[in-house]
Amino acid sequence: MKNATDLFFEAFANKNRFDILMRLRDKELCAGELQRNLGIEQTNLSHDLKCLLNCKFINVRKDGRRRVYSINHETKELVDEVTGHIKGYEMYLKKCGILKEEENGRI
């Protein structure tokens, strides 16, 4: 049985979902705009938006056949705090051998 902390990190600490939150930081966007901005697969984006909605990290409103998403205020503040921390520790994170870089198989 997962506790609230596990669930929180599963929702929040995900690349695509956090990217969505960052994009919504400054202005509301519909699904299609998010898809084009972030380059996420439509189907993944939809799953991710639903998750963020369920958790009340974001809100929706309908506009014709579009759905327009916006971030909630408290979540926006948390995004900012996390973003700040990442900036401050970036150099160490990149050197951590436990957080393994992908094999760089590029030619």
Add this chain to the structure above:
Amino acid sequence: MKNATDLFFEAFANKNRFDILMRLRDKELCAGELQRNLGIEQTNLSHDLKCLLNCKFINVRKDGRRRVYSINHETKELVDEVTGHIKGYEMYLKKCGILKEEENGRI
């Protein structure tokens, strides 16, 4: 190639590692104490501590054959902010169908 955000979440948004940070919130502890308090396997704990150290989220000092760990101030503040957010959204997190609960196979 992982970016700083991916690396940050891999380090920070992990059950065992976040538990360690929470335990260190109020006082410094050696590895053995953390192990007993948290019930983490010795070998996992050691991997996790190394990761947190690499990222500079915690510090160590030697004391005889013990190693005593303490949390860094900025990280402690972030832990508090995250903890607050989790409390506020716990009820929604638990109802999110995307964040799937484990099958509860208990008798």
Add this chain to the structure above:
DNA sequence: TTTATATATGATAAAATTTTCATATAATCA
């Protein structure tokens, strides 16, 4: 100087999460 305790390391196994695939629904337009 051998033994015991505390902690660390690296490779693989196991489990969890994320992506993909196939398809559905809902609203608008022709």
Add this chain to the structure above:
DNA sequence: TGATTATATGAAAATTTTATCATATATAAA
């Protein structure tokens, strides 16, 4: 009404992350 666009759903495949296993090192005690 039928076609088209925008978005959602659920199951299975693919990938990533975490845990386990076997073993190493370092300090202290006997």
